[in-house]
Amino acid sequence: MxxxxxxxxxxxxxxxxxxxxxxxxxxxxxxxxxxxxxxxxxxxxxxxxxxxxxxxxxxxxxxxxxxxxxxxxxxxxxxxxxxxxxxxxxxxxxxxxxxxxxxxxxxxxxxxxxxxxxxxxxxxxxxxxxxxxxxxxxxxxxxxxxxxxxxxxxxxxxxxxxxxxxxxxxxxxxxxxxxxxxxxxxxxxxxxxxxxxxxxxTIRQLATMDELTSLANRRHMNEVLAAEERRGPRGAGTCVALLDIDFFKQVNDRYGHAAGDAVLRAFAATARAALRSHDVLARWGGEEFLLLLPDASPQDARMVLERMAERVHAMRVDGLEQERRISFSAGLTERRDGEAFADAINRADKALYRAKEAGRDRIEVA
Structure with missing residues (x-):
């Protein structure tokens, strides 16, 4: 001074x-x-x-x-x-x-x-x-x-x-x-x-948060991904995963959209509780979710998804039959050095498609 x-x-x-x-x-x-x-x-x-x-x-x-x-x-x-x-x-x-x-x-x-x-x-x-x-x-x-x-x-x-x-x-x-x-x-x-x-x-929250699930919305997630790209490579790498709730359309058709909304809210809360402190989960669209896992190898990321799947299986939602089990399919990939997140997400999307084709309720790694 x-x-x-x-x-x-x-x-x-x-x-x-x-x-x-x-x-x-x-x-x-x-x-x-x-x-x-x-x-x-x-x-x-x-x-x-x-x-x-x-x-x-x-x-x-x-x-x-x-x-x-x-x-x-x-x-x-x-x-x-x-x-x-x-x-x-x-x-x-x-x-x-x-x-x-x-x-x-x-x-x-x-x-x-x-x-x-x-x-x-x-x-x-x-x-x-x-x-x-x-x-x-x-x-x-x-x-x-x-x-x-x-x-x-x-x-x-x-x-x-x-x-x-x-x-x-x-x-x-x-x-x-x-x-x-x-x-x-x-x-x-x-x-x-x-x-x-x-x-x-309130406006800032609405601009960055999905109103139904209280997760980050797609717009905010794109901002997070852009910031992650500017930050440069990490020592342990970064993984992304696309998640899709299995047979969600059947829930809406059989139990109504109110029950479908309840499933989305319950899934978001349960999935978020299974994440690490610096992971980011966003509602990507409909019943599809995007998960960003910084500083994570594919093995670490898979462990997070498996822990998430276990908790989601045990989840019970009001308005649904007790024996109705909620599950999700996931496509997981590790972002390559210097790769745009759009390309990594595209590979995760293809892995998600394979998980669905293989019978759902599973994790496919690209």
Whole structure:
């Protein structure tokens, strides 16, 4: 790790949520610095007393640094985002009260900052919490205005302070209502995003999985085979087998298609339970299945198929007579070096045909 990266990691951490909170902190820090620059203008033009403004600037910069450490180490300190948001908001309201009381004739320009404080909290607080914060801001600023007009009615006429408070109340309450609506909108968007993600997961499953048997479908199996071809030769080789359930048409004709579907589902579950962890079984079409056996010699692959056949023989399916035994025929082949899977599957298909011609319920190796 380079030195600049290590410094950045130390300052911002590595967690995505923490970095997002520090981005919010950076935005508020820029706002504080912009306000301090405006304060310097007030002093330059003689609207505010230098000593009072310098104390406010030190208070503001100290708050910026303090909140950086609170946010940066919020995890070990167990400070929740909403707690940090409320704390920073109350601090900003205090700065607003202070700046309003010492800004002289331009004090009205301080009031939009109070509205900004409430707006910033919309990302961390619930609508009811935002309303409570709005009430606190109104009480704090209203108390400041009342105290100023009571102490110095010449510089702070009661009528002017009353009208100013009315405008501030209208702006804050409107912001609080809009913040509540924005919170509801964000909640709906999050809910719809989650629903969309679930729908996409379902679509992905439907695109890769056979709905009846829950096995890989032919399209997905072709993708697996293509990936296997790109991977190149393996040490132990790769085998493929085509499987066909014996006399499946008779099951459909005698017991109905519902029973046929039950046979397919039972066969898929039983066959899959007999496979190795990295084998892939797919429904290739109708009652035909394709089995990919990576890292397997023909002897190993045959053992897998024999184990599968034994379990399928013992399988019982609801809707069929107890003595009705399910079996399958299989054509097995080993993929040659550099051979396309289409050619290997073609040889397995010919072996499957021989297995059927020889009486079914058997495994033929090509």
């Amino acid at each position: 380079t030195r600049p990266n290590s410094i950045w990691r130390a300052l911002a951490g590595s967690e995505r949520g923490l970095r997002r909170m520090l981005q919010y902190w950076a935005a508020t820090a820029l706002l504080y610095l912009a306000a301090i620059a405006m304060v310097e203008w007030q002093v330059l033009y003689g609207f505010s007393e230098v000593g009072a403004m310098r104390r406010l600037e030190v208070f503001g910069i100290g708050g910026i640094l303090c909140f950086y450490f609170l946010v940066r180490f919020s995890t070990p300190l167990r400070l929740k985002p909403e707690v940090l948001a409320v704390t920073q908001a109350l601090y900003a309201i205090g700065c607003g009260m202070w700046s309003y009381s010492i800004s002289g004739p331009v004090r009205g320009a301080m009031l939009p900052m109070t509205v900004v404080v409430v707006a910033f909290c919309m990302f961390a607080l619930r609508p009811r919490q935002t309303l409570v914060l709005t009430a606190v801001a109104l009480a704090a600023m209203g108390g400041t205005m009342w105290w100023l007009q009571a102490q110095d009615p010449v510089r702070f006429p009661p009528e002017v302070e009353g009208i100013t408070f009315g405008y501030l109340a209208a702006a804050l309450l409107s912001t609080a209502v809009l913040t509540g609506e924005m919170h509801k909108l964000r909640a709906r968007l999050k809910r719809r995003k989650k629903e969309l993600e679930l729908a996409l997961d």
